[in-house]
Every structure is written in C-alpha cells, then in structure tokens.
C-alpha cells in the first residue's frame with residue numbers, strides 16, 4: 001500500500017464540518033481582513049504560548065521579516081543563524097539588508113550550536129535566530145546568556161514548532177520575538193498562507209502591529225515604511241478550529257514518531 005508522505009485531505013476529513021461552517025460565517029460576515037477571528041486567534045495563541053502579545057501576519061516568512069525590522073536589524077547588522085533550516089530563515093535576513101552569519105548545528109539537537117554562536121558573536125551582531133526545527137527546541141539557555149552579555153535580540157524561528165516546550169516553557173516565549181507559520185503542512189495550519197508573532201514586550205508588539213499594516217498609525221499616517229502583511233479572516237477561522245485540536249494532534253504525532261523509531 002502506498003502511504004503518502006503527507007495527506008492533507010485526511011486531516012481535513014476530521015474537521016471539515018466545523019471548518020466549512022466557519023468559512024461560511026466569514027463569507028457572510030463581510031469582514032475579511034484583521035477582524036474578530038484574527039483577534040480571537042491572537043488571544044487564544046498568546047494564552048497557549050504564555051505571552052501577553054500575539055500578532056497575526058501573512059506568513060512565517062513575513063513574521064521573520066517583521067521581527068527583524070521591529071528589532072532594528074538592517075544594513076550593517078549581522079544576524080547569526082543556523083546552516084540547517086528552510087531557506088526563509090536566512091533569506092529574510094538578506095531581505096532586510098543585513099548579513100546572515102551561519103554557524104553549524106549541534107549534532108545532538110540538529111539545531112544551532114551555542115558554542116559556535118559564541119565564536120561568531122561580535123559588535124556588529126544585532127540578533128540571533130535559533131530555529132526550533134521539526135518541533136525540537138534549540139538549546140536556549142546559553143543563547144539567552146549570550147544575548148544578555150552582548151545586548152542582542154533573539155528571534156525564535158518556531159515556524160515548525162508551535163507548542164514545543166523547552167524546560168517547561170513553550171517556544172516563542174523564550175526569546176524577544178517568536179515566529180510561527182500556518183502554511184498548510186505545518187503542525188497548526190490554515191488553508192493558505194498565514195503566520196503569527198509572539199512577544200512579551202509591549203513596545204515590540206506595537207511596532208510589529210504598525211509594520212504589518214504599511215507602517216501606519218493611525219490609519220493613513222505612515223511614520224515608517226512597513227508591509228502589507230495582514231492575516232485574513234478565512235485563514236484565522238480555519239486555524240481557530242484546528243487550534244482546539246493542537247494538543248491532541250501533537251501527542252498523536254509524538255506517539256507515531258515513537259512507534260516509527262522503535
């Protein structure tokens with residue numbers, strides 16, 4: 001029997017009734033962008049991650065770009081990141097005009113090696129982007145110590161890892177900003193592109209909200225040049241339905257991985 005690597009329709013079958021109802025409600029509501037479902041999703045996932053602020057945006061890639069811009073990374077900055085990730089982790093650094101500085105992974109975690117970061121950090125470093133790849137958190141404690149010592153920001157790329165825990169805390173609550181993707185193949189997904197940013201810092205949250213909507217606050221007053229990176233209501237409605245099943249799905253995946261590996 002051929003077993004597909006990933007069967008999106010199998011997951012859809014489990015939730016189709018509730019998802020279709022939610023999509024119809026959005027269609028009939030007349031409110032399609034940054035409405036009550038986006039606000040409800042931001043609230044639910046902020047609570048789940050245990051941070052005060054969650055900000056929806058258009059994709060995981062945009063989340064990384066917005067996080068870099070909000071933390072002041074730009075031309076002349078270096079950002080240390082891992083050699084082992086999806087392309088977007090590094091391309092976002094280059095897209096904001098900064099220089100990606102690659103370091104090797106720790107063979108135990110497959111994630112960024114803090115000792116290698118220590119060797120590359122310098123006065124031009126503005127941020128470190130650890131990636132929590134395949135749901136496996138990076139070793140955060142030494143990175144946090146380095147970020148304090150050098151005054152650099154930590155942007156967590158948790159695009160593949162919402163819900164993962166490091167020493168009892170959820171990823172996206174460990175650094176300055178956490179980034180998540182709702183791309184259809186991700187562990188919490190929409191039916192298109194979408195993303196979310198997480199932070200404990202009120203000022204950063206405010207900057208991220210402004211940057212995701214063309215740098216405007218109030219509306220039509222553009223103090224900075226931002227992006228069109230809003231999350232739409234259709235994606236938020238789908239992700240809201242699936243968010244209720246996230247814990248169950250995660251433990252199912254964990255059990256399945258355990259069975260495959262034993």
Ligand SMILES: Cc1ncc(COP(=O)(O)O)c(C=O)c1O
Pocket residue numbers: 059060061062085086088089131157159160181182183193194195
């Ligand atoms: C580690 C990692 N970072 C960033 C991204 C970019 O997310 P998106 O596809 O939502 O732009 C992805 C997923 O594709 C990813 O796996």
